[in-house]
Amino acid sequence: MKSVFYLLDTAPYGSEKAFGALNAAAVSLNRMQVTLGIYGDGVYLVAAGQDSRKLGVPNLSDILYSYGELRVLVHEPSLFERGLFGETLIETVELVDEEDFLESMESSDCVIRF
């Protein structure tokens, strides 16, 4: 496999899945072309201004932001559906429509879902 698409459709903080997806994507960067595709409730991960201190867990958007070389695709319709389109998002992400999102999944050698 030369490329991997990590698909995250789970909101951050409610479970370990977003944290797990970020870690898996980070360790894959030195071996493969890595895309993190964010879909559905996963899009809450890219909202700017998160403060997770009272939850006692790391700020996941800061972790995402720190991996500038990671390609992050955000499913734009999911943002619309949740009223997040037009809100401030972290800077290192690409907004894509349904077609481009699916094309990126299809063109990757494998898809790992979280």
Place this chain on the structure above:
Amino acid sequence: MKTLTIVLTDGPYISEYAEIACKLAENALKRYHVNIFLYLDAVHIPKKGQNPSFFTCAGELLTGLAEKGAVIRACARCAAARGYIAEEENENGSNCKNYLPGIKISSLYELSEMLSKSDRVISLSR
């Protein structure tokens, strides 16, 4: 020989994925080198002492696959978070006293290595 890697993220019994993965791996071993990577709650699957009343013991399925040559690894961070600690490898081919034979705790970097060396990857996650 081609390589198949299966990635699991769910614990045993909450879904059928562990059992499905084992059935896939069992058949794949006839033609593939098989890796299974246990991530997040899936690190519970090889725990010793499981006694499900109505289901096949998922841990014993994994051990059976390891005996047939499958490489089965669990994420160290996920395992430590759930109380499974990596130690010296024991005579059972595991490095965790709470794990069934043949399954080892490893670094998450091994997931990346497994994926990059695989011809096929199957991800089973709810």
